[in-house]
Amino acid sequence: xxxxxxxxxxxxxxxxxxxxxxxxxxxxxxxxxxxxxxxxxxxxxxxxxxxxxxxxxxxxxxxxxxxxxxxxxxxxxxxxxxxxxxxxxxxxxxxxxxxxxxxxxxxxxxxxxxxxxxxxxxxxxxxxxxxxxxxxxxxxxxxxxxxxxxxxxxxxxxxxxxxxxxxxxxxxxxxxxxxxxxxxxxxxxxxxxxxxxxxxxxxxxxxxxxxxxxxxxxxxxxxxxxxxxxxxxxxxxxxxxxxxxxxxxxxxxx
Numbered sequence: 001x002x003x004x005x006x007x008x009x010x011x012x013x014x015x016x017x018x019x020x021x022x023x024x025x026x027x028x029x030x031x032x033x034x035x036x037x038x039x040x041x042x043x044x045x046x047x048x049x050x051x052x053x054x055x056x057x058x059x060x061x062x063x064x065x066x067x068x069x070x071x072x073x074x075x076x077x078x079x080x081x082x083x084x085x086x087x088x089x090x091x092x093x094x095x096x097x098x099x100x101x102x103x104x105x106x107x108x109x110x111x112x113x114x115x116x117x118x119x120x121x122x123x124x125x126x127x128x129x130x131x132x133x134x135x136x137x138x139x140x141x142x143x144x145x146x147x148x149x150x151x152x153x154x155x156x157x158x159x160x161x162x163x164x165x166x167x168x169x170x171x172x173x174x175x176x177x178x179x180x181x182x183x184x185x186x187x188x189x190x191x192x193x194x195x196x197x198x199x200x201x202x203x204x205x206x207x208x209x210x211x212x213x214x215x216x217x218x219x220x221x222x223x224x225x226x227x228x229x230x231x232x233x234x235x236x237x238x239x240x241x242x243x244x245x246x247x248x249x250x251x252x253x254x
Contacts, residue, residue: 015133017200023084026089026191033229037231056078058118065088068080072100080103118153119150120155121149123157142216155219159243160205181203182203185197210224221246221247223247227244228243
């Protein structure tokens with residue numbers, strides 16, 4: 001018999017909560033400072049992945065499509081998925097205006113249905129991973145990405161660094177020590193200048209925990225780096241790095 005004791009469950013939140021936030025923000029999301037480094041970030045991804053033009057890349061939690069659209073401008077074929085209809089509508093319009101080979105679909109990252117279709121995948125800037133509610137939701141995302149990749153394909157994931165989150169905690173943010181989940185209230189503005197406050201949640205991870213989850217999804221960890229928006233690189237992970245970047249691959253089939 002397994003005994004459950006009170007006070008040890010930790011914070012579990014609705015893994016779809018960010019849909020309402022994103023549908024409200026729409027393109028105003030791109031006003032946030034950490035979204036301004038798209039060109040540098042894609043430069044790094046292009047150099048890291050070393051893939052030929054026409055390569056098919058999956059963008060999980062693509063938001064309004066900034067990485068997918070930039071990759072498509074460089075000759076890649078991208079598919080972005082996001083739970084927010086508002087984000088996807090904006091991204092689709094961008095692809096249509098520029099006549100890019102970029103497809104966007106409304107989908108929950110925990111319920112991916114692709115099967116060995118992609119030469120690479122990305123999940124960046126807490127577009128989905130970190131927002132999934134609990135370990136089960138985060139495992140679902142990784143399992144779906146693993147299935148979506150062709151054997152030998154690369155996946156680049158970023159996640160909030162738990163050490164940095166606790167060392168640099170905002171006084172208005174509560175961090176649950178059981179789940180490394182931050183909870184806070186934040187005010188957002190939409191394109192019509194309406195203002196609304198939302199309850200926010202984000203789960204942070206150690207590199208060790210990420211490796212455990214990724215290997216549990218059948219993925220092979222190749223490298224781990226410290227990660228800062230607009231300064232993607234191959235720098236060793238430090239305690240104060242805001243994010244952790246992990247580069248993994250789906251193993252070749254025996």
